[in-house]
Amino acid sequence: MAKSKLDWQTGDANDRQAPLSLENVHVAYNTRRGKVRAIRGVTIDLHAGESLALIGESGSGKSTLGLAIVRLLPDTAETSPGVITYRRDGREVNVLQLKPGELRAFRWSECAMVFQAALNAFNPVLKVWAQALDTAKAHGWHDKEAVRRRLVELLEFVQLDPKRVIDAYPHELSGGMRQRVLIALALLLNPQILILDEPTTALDIITQRTIIKLLRELKEEQHFTMIFISHDLAIAAELADRVATMYAGRVVELGTSDDIFYRPRHPYTLGLIRAVPTVTGGFEQLFSIPGSPPDLVDLPKGCKFHPRCAFASDRCKQEEPELEEVSPGHTAACWHWHEVEAELQRNPLHRGALNLTDVIAVDVEVA
Numbered sequence: 143m144a145k146s147k148l149d150w151q152t153g154d155a156n157d158r159q160a161p162l163s164l165e166n167v168h169v170a171y172n173t174r175r176g177k178v179r180a181i182r183g184v185t186i187d188l189h190a191g192e193s194l195a196l197i198g199e200s201g202s203g204k205s206t207l208g209l210a211i212v213r214l215l216p217d218t219a220e221t222s223p224g225v226i227t228y229r230r231d232g233r234e235v236n237v238l239q240l241k242p243g244e245l246r247a248f249r250w251s252e253c254a255m256v257f258q259a260a261l262n263a264f265n266p267v268l269k270v271w272a273q274a275l276d277t278a279k280a281h282g283w284h285d286k287e288a289v290r291r292r293l294v295e296l297l298e299f300v301q302l303d304p305k306r307v308i309d310a311y312p313h314e315l316s317g318g319m320r321q322r323v324l325i326a327l328a329l330l331l332n333p334q335i336l337i338l339d340e341p342t343t344a345l346d347i348i349t350q351r352t353i354i355k356l357l358r359e360l361k362e363e364q365h366f367t368m369i370f371i372s373h374d375l376a377i378a379a380e381l382a383d384r385v386a387t388m389y390a391g392r393v394v395e396l397g398t399s400d401d402i403f404y405r406p407r408h409p410y411t412l413g414l415i416r417a418v419p420t421v422t423g424g425f426e427q428l429f430s431i432p433g434s435p436p437d438l439v440d441l442p443k444g445c446k447f448h449p450r451c452a453f454a455s456d457r458c459k460q461e462e463p464e465l466e467e468v469s470p471g472h473t474a475a476c477w478h479w480h481e482v483e484a485e486l487q488r489n490p491l492h493r494g495a496l497n498l499t500d501v502i503a504v505d506v507e508v509a
């Protein structure tokens with residue numbers, strides 16, 4: 143197996159449980175229109191073995207956050223201030239300070255990402271086996287037989303027939319098969335963390351089910367630590383231990399899956415949940431969040447959700463709230479979360495509304 147070339151520091155023993163910590167991370171894209179403030183101060187610890195879902199409308203910064211963690215943002219992006227700490231076996235590195243050689247060791251061997259729309263990102267002239275071998279060699283792993291054994295094992299794990307797939311070109315595989323190959327390739331170097339960006343979005347419903355089942359096995363049997371990016375709440379509800387709602391580049395609510403889907407305290411999370419159509423709810427009750435996300439070059443003052451929020455007060459127009467604890471382990475950034483709680487007592491959410499089997503449209507784009 144390839145040796146990691148990271149320049150490890152001795153870590154803080156108290157933080158050993160968190161393989162990844164983000165502290166006040168900011169990302170801005172420099173564009174002709176000005177700075178697009180895609181991430182504005184995200185602080186979050188990823189727990190070992192958990193699956194954390196990032197949810198939110200298109201443009202809320204989910205992919206940017208994933209790309210910032212694996213340092214694959216374009217040159218036009220600025221990532222400061224902020225610290226991203228990666229830990230393994232009581233040692234740690236600051237990801238934002240890794241040098242190019244170290245970064246290669248970090249991606250794949252420590253923290254791998256399957257990109258949004260990656261189904262088309264395969265090199266069309268390389269067979270699956272050649273892609274795997276290239277990846278392994280780039281990380282100093284030259285034992286072809288061992289690479290092949292590991293690839294076969296992983297292809298079997300993602301329920302593909304290695305004989306059929308290993309010598310196939312990408313175009314010879316269906317979308318679902320390619321997505322499974324991508325997951326297998328991401329696992330080739332045994333990373334501790336896997337980031338999946340919209341892994342089911344381009345797939346039909348039946349194939350989505352297969353991928354979800356596979357991801358659940360990864361989570362439950364292999365105890366993988368995953369960041370799972372999805373604008374599809376039903377899939378997040380099915381896979382996540384914890385959920386972070388993102389809005390305009392910030393985490394505005396964070397809690398267990400049950401906290402977020404059954405006891406949301408942020409009006410935006412509540413809006414997202416009420417916008418999911420259910421068999422029991424019927425389309426006539428379908429709610430949609432009014433307006434559209436803010437211009438990240440020219441953000442409104444105060445809470446960035448205030449122009450769209452039914453709970454907004456004058457204070458919301460002036461001051462942006464920070465995350466505060468609303469119950470143990472559950473935080474929300476809203477001045478009026480008590481009112482959201484009261485609203486839910488008057489109009490409770492239907493339990494089970496986010497059960498996948500109950501959801502008509504599995505791929506709901508809330509806009």
Ligand SMILES: Nc1ncnc2c1ncn2[C@@H]1O[C@H](COP(=O)(O)OP(=O)(O)O)[C@@H](O)[C@H]1O
Binds near residue numbers: 173204
């Ligand atoms: N390369 C880029 N250059 C400029 N702006 C970008 C770039 N990539 C993303 N953005 C902007 O950053 C914001 C966040 O995008 P993204 O992280 O892709 O959101 P999400 O994944 O939640 O849909 C959006 O406003 C998007 O237009």
Ligand code: SF4
Binds near residue numbers: 452454
């Ligand atoms: S702080 Fe105000 S505007 Fe923002 S989500 Fe809460 S109630 Fe709405």
Ligand SMILES: [Mg+2]
Binds near residue numbers: 204205206258339
């Ligand atoms: Mg995205």
